[in-house]
Amino acid sequence: MDCVVTGGNVKVLAKAIHSLSRIGDELYVEPQEDGLALRSVNSSRSAYACFLFAPLFFSRYHIPSGHAFHCKMAIKSVQAVFRSLASLEKTVEKCHIKLDEQKNRLTFTLHCKHGLLKTHNLSFQDSESLQAVFDKDSCANIFIAQPRLLVDTVMHFPPSLEEVTVSVSDERMWVRNHIDEEGEQSKAMLTELCLASDEFDHFAVQSHNSVTFCLKELRGLLVFAESTGLPISMYFDEPGSPVVLSVTDSVLDGSFVLATLSDDPSLHKNNSTRARTPPPPPPDDFMNDDIDSYLIAMDTSIAPNPSATGPPTPPLANSTCSKQPVAANHRTRLHSEEEEEEEEDEASDSDRPPNKKFCSLFFGSVLPPTSQMSTQPMTGQEVLASDSEDDT
Amino acid sequence: MPLSTQSQADDEQYVLVASLDNARNLSNILKAITFKDHAIFSATPNGLKVTVEDSKCLQANAFIQAEIFQEFTIRDDLVGFQVNLTVLLDCLNIFGGSTVPGVSTALRMCYKGYGYPLTLFLEEGGVVTVCKINTQEPEEPIDFEFCSTDVTNKVILLSESLKEAFSELDMTSEVLQITMSPSQPYFRLSTFGNSGNAHYDYPKDSDMMELFKCTKTQTNRYKMSLLKPSTKALALSCKVSVRTDSRGFLSLQYLVRNDDGQICFVEYYCCPDQEVEEE
Known part of the structure; x- marks a missing residue:
């Protein structure tokens, strides 16, 4: 591989690497015919991001012919190359990657x-290609917004907030902080923003759903989108299937795929009926009963699930995970790095650990997420912990 | 307390009296060498030299010439004492070290001689604070025997270009390797960290390079932890002279311009991180 990036594109590349660093600890570098792909996935595999830089993005782009080359490296070390982001534009004339x-x-x-x-000179490890399976075009709800709109929205949430819930109706989008059912509700503060459809460049809603996903990765993408000024497209379907955020221009394409909190079918019904009625009630009742019933529903959603209450004999690897997210993450990573497909099969016929939150759906080589999710929402590789390990 | 009359009357007894309209001119330059508590002060009629050392491998000197002071009276050829530098800096900033233009702390520093404390009179906005810092037995600074006639390689760079490199240095590397050579790569800083190595090359004809005088290719390693404090001096300076002698000892000289546009110098000496080759 031999590529040269010049001028302002160096900063774009650097920003992309910085926003990938919000996702995972490793950067997957995959030179392809159609451009250089930089990817990252978090340790719990609930978030994945990919930037594809077309050959035209580079002033020189040669890739090894004959065999495909893939590698992964510590993202921190690549970030170190572009450490002084602010001065990059002024100081760096050319970046040569060889x-x-x-x-x-x-x-x-x-x-x-x-x-x-x-x-x-950075060392790397060989790796398999990292590929997520998602089909954003089949999503029921599609939005396009200028980065500023989302930046201004996200700004209202504290940095410590892990997840946000996005609900949509035909005319509006509500963004609110997600309150964990385990959290102390008396201390919980609810922040909700309502965005009208005309604030978006494109607003197409087919199903009135709410999805909950991690904010950290979204912030990562926003940093990139804001600096490049590219509009953000958002695609999602239903709770449990991923939300896809993407930015595109003629020479680059970035996609962030984030798991959403999965729903029990019973809750799902509850949820969608709720969503069909004009969603958010006035703030005061909201605190009192709506969230409560929502949280109760969340609570019970765990109990009636047969696989969760079922025999406490999930495969050893999975069972140890539920209470020890750190160990769990570690295991998943070690285990699944090179063998996503295998793991996928294994995971789908194993019981899932009880207190799972996000489904990691993207590495499914088995079925397209949509059909799979609607019938068996609990299959697919489970995420063993929320990806908050490097939130510090 | 009638400070002014008292200090006037006492003036006779002091072996050293130094006054500054702006105490920051002293505190700033002392910050550039603050990496250990103990500082050796040596005053001569030429000015003040403050020395800080670490591990017998690193020595930093700040020179404040007599002309920088509004008053500099010394009754001996050499007045030496040692004080705690952190305490001294705290005293110099006792009014908060405001950087608002037009507001400055005036300083009068007096020393009666061996066994007496160092007395600071600090005044800002009509408020006077008197600080007395106990002095210690002055130690003999290490002589690095860095002789300018034995200099093998020397470059002078605008600090701006080194600041960037030093701020980006891979701190997982235990050493900083400096290569100076009359041919490629001329002047190179290298680190060897967890994730690989990094080199910063400065060509000899760069407009950041004010002087390039290398006679022989030399590659030496210096402990990163020892060189790290010099970043403070670099941050203040506008030019830096990097020299190595035949033994591989490193001398870094920083030219620092103070608030009033006057020039002071800070100097760091560092031993190489390997057995000294035969002289």
Whole structure:
């Protein structure tokens, strides 16, 4: 691999890497015919992001012919190459990315002002290609917004907030903080914003649903979208199936796929009827009964689930996970790195650990998420913990 | 207390009296060498030299020439004492170290001699604070025997270009390797960290390079932890001179311009991180 990025594109590349660092600890570098793909997935596999830079993005783009090359590396070390984001535009004239297969080094050379040359030789590991399976075009709800709109919306939520819930009707979108059923409700504060459809560039709703997903990754994408000024498209279906956020222009394409909180079928019914009535009641009742009933529903949604209450003999690996998210993450990562497909099969016929939150649906090579989800919402590889491990 | 009359009357007894209209001119430059508590002060009629050392491998000197002071009276050829630098800096900033233009702390620093405390009179907006800092037995600073006639390689760079490199240095690397050479790569900073290595190359004809005088290719490693404090001096400075001698000892000289546009110098000496080659 031998590519050269010049001028303002260096900053775009750097911003993309920084927003990928919000997702996971590793950067998957995959030079392809159709461009350079940079991907990352979080340890619990509930969030995935990919940037594809078309060959035209580069002033030179050569990839190894004959065999496909994939590697992964610590994202921190790549971030270090582009550490001073603010001055990057002013100082860096050219960035040269070159692969030395003999030495197993990926070399980033920054040609800076005043002839300063910064060379970073980074070690990498071979890896399989990282691919998420998702079909954003089949999603029922599609929105396109300028980054500013979402930035201004997200700004109202505290940095410590992990998840937001997005509900939609034909005319409006509500964004509110998600309150964990385990959290102390007396201390919980609810923040909700209502966006009218005319604030969006495109607003198409087919199913009145609410989805809950992690905010951290969304913030990561927003940083990128804001600096490039690209509009953000958002696609989602129903609770439990992923929400896809994407930015596109002629030379790059970025997609963030985030798991949403899954619903029990009983709750789902409850939820969708609720959603069909004009969703959010006035704020004061909201605190009193709506959230309560919602939370109760969430609560009971765990109990009646046969697989959750079922025999406490899930495969050893999974059973140890539920109470120890850290260990669990570790396991998933180790286990699933190179064998997503295998794991997928294994996971789908194993029982899921009881207190799961997000379904990680994207690595399913088995069935398209939509059909699978509507009939058997609990299949698919389960996420073992929310991806908050590096929230500090 | 009638401070002014008292200090006037006492002036005779002091071996050293130094006054500054703006105490920041002293505190700023002292910050550039603050990495250990103990600072050795040596005053001569030429000015004040403050020395801080670490592990017998690193020495930093700040020079404040007599001209920087509005008053600099010394009754001996050499007056030496040692004080706790952190305490001294706290005293110099006792009014908060405001950076608002037009507001400055005036300083009068007096020392009676061996066994006496260092007395600081600080005044801002008509309020006077008197600080007395106990002095300690002055230690003998290490002589690094860095002789300018033995300098093998020397470059002078605008600090701006090094600041960026130092702020980005991979701190997982234990050492910073400096290569100076009359041919490629001329002047190179390298780190060897967890995730790989990194090199920063400065060509000799860069407009950041004010002087390039390298006679021989030299590659030396210096402990990152030792060099890290010098970043403070770099941040204040406008130019830096990097020199190595035949033993691989490193001298970093920083030219610092103070609030009033006057020039002071800060100097760091550092031992290389390997057995000293035969001299």
